[in-house]
Amino acid sequence: MNNNIVIKVDQLHKVYGSTVAVDAVSFEVRAGEIFGMVGPNGAGKTTTAECLEGLRDPDGGAIQVFGMSPQKDGHALRERIGVQLQTSALQERLKVWEALDLFGSFYPRPVEREQLLEQMGLTEKRDAKFGKLSGGQKQRLFIALALINDPDLVFLDELTTGLDPQARHAMWDMVRGIRDKGKTVFLTTHFMEEAERLCDRVAIIDRGKIVALDSPESLIRRLSADNRVVFTVEGKFDPQPFLQLPNVTRVEPNGEKVVVHGKTNQVVVDVVTMLVSNGYRFRDLRTEQPNLEDVFMALTGHEMMD
Amino acid sequence: MRSLWKMTLVEMKLFLREPAAAFFTLFFPLMVLLIFGSIYGNAPTPFFGGYGSVDVSVPAYTAMIIGSSGLIGLTVAMSMYRERGILRRLRATPLHPLTILSANVIVNFLMTALGMLFLIFVGKMVYGLRFAGDPLSVIAAFTLSSLSFLALGFVLAGVTPTARTAQVLGMVLFYPMLFLSGATVPLEVLPPKMQQYVLVLPMTHVVKLLRGVWIGESWSQHWTEVGVLTAMLVIGVAISAKTFRWE
Numbered sequence: 374m375n376n377n378i379v380i381k382v383d384q385l386h387k388v389y390g391s392t393v394a395v396d397a398v399s400f401e402v403r404a405g406e407i408f409g410m411v412g413p414n415g416a417g418k419t420t421t422a423e424c425l426e427g428l429r430d431p432d433g434g435a436i437q438v439f440g441m442s443p444q445k446d447g448h449a450l451r452e453r454i455g456v457q458l459q460t461s462a463l464q465e466r467l468k469v470w471e472a473l474d475l476f477g478s479f480y481p482r483p484v485e486r487e488q489l490l491e492q493m494g495l496t497e498k499r500d501a502k503f504g505k506l507s508g509g510q511k512q513r514l515f516i517a518l519a520l521i522n523d524p525d526l527v528f529l530d531e532l533t534t535g536l537d538p539q540a541r542h543a544m545w546d547m548v549r550g551i552r553d554k555g556k557t558v559f560l561t562t563h564f565m566e567e568a569e570r571l572c573d574r575v576a577i578i579d580r581g582k583i584v585a586l587d588s589p590e591s592l593i594r595r596l597s598a599d600n601r602v603v604f605t606v607e608g609k610f611d612p613q614p615f616l617q618l619p620n621v622t623r624v625e626p627n628g629e630k631v632v633v634h635g636k637t638n639q640v641v642v643d644v645v646t647m648l649v650s651n652g653y654r655f656r657d658l659r660t661e662q663p664n665l666e667d668v669f670m671a672l673t674g675h676e677m678m679d
Numbered sequence: 680m681r682s683l684w685k686m687t688l689v690e691m692k693l694f695l696r697e698p699a700a701a702f703f704t705l706f707f708p709l710m711v712l713l714i715f716g717s718i719y720g721n722a723p724t725p726f727f728g729g730y731g732s733v734d735v736s737v738p739a740y741t742a743m744i745i746g747s748s749g750l751i752g753l754t755v756a757m758s759m760y761r762e763r764g765i766l767r768r769l770r771a772t773p774l775h776p777l778t779i780l781s782a783n784v785i786v787n788f789l790m791t792a793l794g795m796l797f798l799i800f801v802g803k804m805v806y807g808l809r810f811a812g813d814p815l816s817v818i819a820a821f822t823l824s825s826l827s828f829l830a831l832g833f834v835l836a837g838v839t840p841t842a843r844t845a846q847v848l849g850m851v852l853f854y855p856m857l858f859l860s861g862a863t864v865p866l867e868v869l870p871p872k873m874q875q876y877v878l879v880l881p882m883t884h885v886v887k888l889l890r891g892v893w894i895g896e897s898w899s900q901h902w903t904e905v906g907v908l909t910a911m912l913v914i915g916v917a918i919s920a921k922t923f924r925w926e
Contacts, residue, residue: 426771448773456771461764466696471689478685479772518768 386433396581409572418561455519465504480522598663599634686782721806738889749828757836758845830915837922861886
């Protein structure tokens with residue numbers, strides 16, 4: 374196996390009763406990248422992650438993580454990976470430092486505890502009990518536990534669900550920091566924005582199947598969707614001159630609010646010039662670029678449901 | 680080994696931080712001893728074969744602690760660990776599941792033993808507790824009883840779907856035994872017929888065994904109790920190995 378390939382999944386299949394949770398999923402994760410699996414709730418992300426972690430047995434297909442089978446060599450594998458689970462907890466009255474101390478004892482070479490606390494911004498909370506921590510603090514503790522064995526590969530399952538935007542951004546920085554230390558990150562999320570901002574490559578999964586896999590930029594570029602210029606005009610608006618512009622594909626006047634679709638970034642300049650030269654009074658002008666959400670919709674024909 | 684040691688240490692701390700568990704294991708039996716000790720004293724009486732009320736109560740209350748640790752303490756803790764996803768998180772580490780189980784057994788066993796030592800200490804200091812047995816026999820009888828009830832606790836935790844039902848089931852089993860097994864109300868008080876019926880309760884056998892070895896009766900008089908408790912231990916371990924669930 375190629376040294377650069379950390380995870381290799383071939384035709385993974387998992388069924389719960391009559392529901393196919395994961396359907397012939399294949400992908401590879403390279404060393405040192407943040408690989409994201411993104412899709413709506415129930416798409417099969419967590420099931421896939423748990424099969425890779427050795428917490429679930431697949432019904433079909435082959436998985437190799439560091440060349441090992443998570444189901445057969447689970448013990449050896451778990452010494453090299455760090456895991457943050459979507460749903461888990463610690464004992465309410467367990468203190469932060471005790472949790473790290475305990476989990477450190479499961480591994481041959483745990484990292485230095487106080488340094489890890491510092492890195493996760495938990496130094497002040499080291500004597501606090503788990504039950505008294507906020508959602509963001511609990512999540513940071515779970516990341517600390519996932520890093521206690523200095524793993525080569527870290528699994529983060531729905532890392533920022535339930536966090537406010539500020540905590541979410543701080544968490545993203547933390548994940549980038551993990552990658553910058555040379556580790557590989559496998560994460561799942563149902564936030565398209567998170568996948569787009571954070572991942573080097575994403576697999577878009579819907580109803581158990583991977584529908585696209587590439588870097589977020591390539592996926593968006595390949596969609597060749599329109600840029601949109603959105604603004605509000607005062608007075609009567611005539612779409613005709615705008616439709617004559619070379620890069621404009623569509624104009625949607627909706628009362629005072631107008632959306633102009635166009636192919637390139639040039640469309641912004643053209644639209645503004647046209648507005649000014651025709652003497653329109655306009656405000657709240659902004660541009661919208663296509664994003665992963667659009668990619669998802671184009672590929673699946675339905676919206677992400679939260 | 681290092682992880683078992685840490686795990687046991689952590690479980691010990693958590694036990695002592697949980698007021699309800701610590702209260703029922705360590706202090707409630709003492710309160711009962713002091714209350715009934717102050718009412719009945721510890722004068723020898725033919726009713727108890729020449730022993731006093733406290734002499735009989737100390738091994739009997741020990742049976743009560745063994746019962747509550749196994750049927751309620753361990754059951755609720757294990758099913759809560761499963762329900763809240765604590766076991767899931769531990770499973771994602773190289774830790775062997777037996778380490779988790781062993782740590783919980785060790786802690787519950789030690790705390791039960793500590794509860795018994797408190798009873799002995801206060802019984803001795805306040806009521807001049809009499810002891811006619813052999814300490815090794817008492818330790819052996821205590822260990823067998825405690826382990827067989829902890830095994831029963833694992834069975835309950837394994838077969839109940841939620842922590843709530845585990846707690847209810849544990850209590851439904853525990854409370855009738857508390858009053859009918861001789862753990863609180865002495866067996867001698869029950870009508871003779873009743874004394875036969877209550878032999879179906881596992882805790883009755885703990886009471887009879889502990890009271891017996893406490894006053895120096897020989898093991899040969901208690902093979903029934905030893906047999907019942909050993910069977911419970913073996914069957915309990917076998918069933919809980921089959922029914923153990925991570926989530």
